[in-house]
Amino acid sequence: xxxxxxxxxxxxxxxxxxxxxxxxxxxxxxxxxxxxxxxxxxxxxxxxxxxxxxxxxxxxxxxxxxxxxxxxxxxxxxxxxxxxxxxxxxxxxxxxxxxxxxxxxxxxxxxxxxxxxxxxxxxxxxxxxxxxxxxxxxxxxxxxxxxxxxxxxxxxxxxxxxxxxxxxxxxxxxxxxxxxxxxxxxxxxxxxxxxxxxxxxxxxxxxxxxxxxxxxxxxxxxxxxxxxxxxxxxxxxxxxxxxxxxxxxxxxxxxxxxxxxxxxxxxxxxxxxxxxxxxxxxxxxxxxxxxxxxxxxxxxxxxxxxxxxxxxxxxxxxxxxxxxxxxx
Amino acid sequence: xxxxxxxxxxxxxxxxxxxxxxxxxxxxxxxxxxxxxxxxxxxxxxxxxxxxxxxxxxxxxxxxxxxxxxxxxxxxxxxxxxxxxxxxxxxxxxxxxxxxxxxxxxxxxxxxxxxxxxxxxxxxxxxxxxxxxxxxxxxxxxxxxxxxxxxxxxxxxxxx
Numbered sequence: 001x002x003x004x005x006x007x008x009x010x011x012x013x014x015x016x017x018x019x020x021x022x023x024x025x026x027x028x029x030x031x032x033x034x035x036x037x038x039x040x041x042x043x044x045x046x047x048x049x050x051x052x053x054x055x056x057x058x059x060x061x062x063x064x065x066x067x068x069x070x071x072x073x074x075x076x077x078x079x080x081x082x083x084x085x086x087x088x089x090x091x092x093x094x095x096x097x098x099x100x101x102x103x104x105x106x107x108x109x110x111x112x113x114x115x116x117x118x119x120x121x122x123x124x125x126x127x128x129x130x131x132x133x134x135x136x137x138x139x140x141x142x143x144x145x146x147x148x149x150x151x152x153x154x155x156x157x158x159x160x161x162x163x164x165x166x167x168x169x170x171x172x173x174x175x176x177x178x179x180x181x182x183x184x185x186x187x188x189x190x191x192x193x194x195x196x197x198x199x200x201x202x203x204x205x206x207x208x209x210x211x212x213x214x215x216x217x218x219x220x221x222x223x224x225x226x227x228x229x230x231x232x233x234x235x236x237x238x239x240x241x242x243x244x245x246x247x248x249x250x251x252x253x254x255x256x257x258x259x260x261x262x263x264x265x266x267x268x269x270x271x272x273x274x275x276x277x278x279x280x281x282x283x284x285x286x287x288x289x290x291x292x293x294x295x296x297x298x299x300x301x302x303x304x305x306x307x308x309x310x311x312x313x314x315x316x317x318x319x320x321x322x323x324x325x326x327x328x
Numbered sequence: 329x330x331x332x333x334x335x336x337x338x339x340x341x342x343x344x345x346x347x348x349x350x351x352x353x354x355x356x357x358x359x360x361x362x363x364x365x366x367x368x369x370x371x372x373x374x375x376x377x378x379x380x381x382x383x384x385x386x387x388x389x390x391x392x393x394x395x396x397x398x399x400x401x402x403x404x405x406x407x408x409x410x411x412x413x414x415x416x417x418x419x420x421x422x423x424x425x426x427x428x429x430x431x432x433x434x435x436x437x438x439x440x441x442x443x444x445x446x447x448x449x450x451x452x453x454x455x456x457x458x459x460x461x462x463x464x465x466x467x468x469x470x471x472x473x474x475x476x477x478x479x480x481x482x483x484x485x486x487x488x
Contacts (some may be wrong), residue, residue: 001352002329002352003329003331003332003350003351003352004332004351005332005351006332006351006395006398008397029395029398032393032394032395032398033375033390033393036375036393036394036395037374037375040373049351049395053400077387100463101378101463102387102388102441102459102462102463103375103381103388103389103390103393103441104375104390104393104463106384106387106389107384107389107393107394234458234462235462236463
């Protein structure tokens with residue numbers, strides 16, 4: 001590892017100013033469980049790290065009648081064990097609990113989970129100058145692509161690795177980004193950007209901008225949510241596919257549905273076709289196979305990841321089935 | 329290459345230690361190579377195997393995947409504080425009694441994950457144990473006996 005300097009700012013404002021680097025390679029670091037990997041591999045080579053861990057203004061979970069405000073520095077373990085989140089925002093608690101290992105969840109943060117970089121082995125290796133690192137080739141498109149995209153990939157076929165993002169989009173959450181100059185809030189869905197927007201990044205953060213908090217509106221009455229994740233190992237693994245579903249019933253009829261799938265596209269993917277299949281249906285008339293097929297609408301396999309289409313379809317069916325069974 | 333260095337105070341095993349560190353050093357590097365606390369092991373060095381597990385404010389973390397500069401005033405607990413051969417901690421005794429170690433490389437990490445688990449859940453189910461130890465790998469594959477050791481540790485602690 002080449003020499004670097006760790007700076008401990010005392011405010012978000014100061015952190016933002018420090019992160020605007022002016023030519024010095026600088027990274028923000030929170031839990032660091034992802035970034036240190038990249039630094040050790042030499043994929044990221046910062047001269048400066050701006051440490052966000054000690055910023056108290058990014059800590060804490062605030063439960064209000066109108067919803068939740070969660071500081072970006074909140075750890076995954078805190079999210080997974082918070083009784084209000086487990087009861088009222090189940091998909092988020094389940095997503096947080098599904099990440100990696102206890103050791104990682106005790107350190108990894110909400111903000112860091114949303115900003116983590118892709119797991120693509122070509123991206124993570126210094127031996128491959130892929131498009132995400134300024135090269136001209138996506139090695140995965142025609143190479144080893146077992147874990148790569150079935151939706152939304154073209155110039156770069158990474159999948160976004162965040163579990164929390166998938167749950168948060170189904171929970172209609174918004175995210176706040178702060179810089180020294182300004183603050184803006186947007187739906188979590190709009191925070192992520194595919195390779196067609198900026199191939200070098202997976203989100204819309206500008207230099208010096210910091211994810212400071214996430215807010216989730218209280219779910220309407222008679223709503224439930226769920227997060228299901230398929231992975232090859234029970235511990236320490238990323239999703240081969242994941243699904244978050246939030247449903248609201250009016251009487252016996254699905255009045256609102258949000259379905260998001262993860263591990264399948266360069267951004268967390270809103271499965272609007274599956275939502276359309278669900279909304280307006282009486283619970284007894286929901287065709288689970290139709291929901292599953294709609295969830296992978298327009299999905300297209302690469303050479304080695306065809307399994308993901310059936311896996312995601314089945315997972316979406318199972319998520320809806322499990323959620324509906326909770327009303328019985 | 330000489331790196332940027334700072335004087336910091338680290339709280340390790342209840343003692344404040346003043347030390348000069350290079351900013352790129354991980355907590356694991358400082359523990360092993362600067363403080364001589366070699367119980368935490370460098371296995372994968374990527375936060376995957378858990379051999380480097382220490383407790384930070386009582387919770388297990390991978391010390392290989394945290395910069396020492398980020399530790400701040402939080403309390404670091406290493407395996408060296410648990411007990412020694414003349415005064416074994418009940419968790420150590422249980423791992424001995426139930427043969428929960430084989431080559432021993434992963435054992436300090438398993439003991440500390442067990443301590444954190446039992447501190448928060450005195451009577452864990454088998455699933456709680458598997459989940460609580462999910463961040464520790466044993467390449468000798470002694471998992472069955474490790475789980476028995478954790479159950480035995482819970483029993484020994486309950487007996488007092």
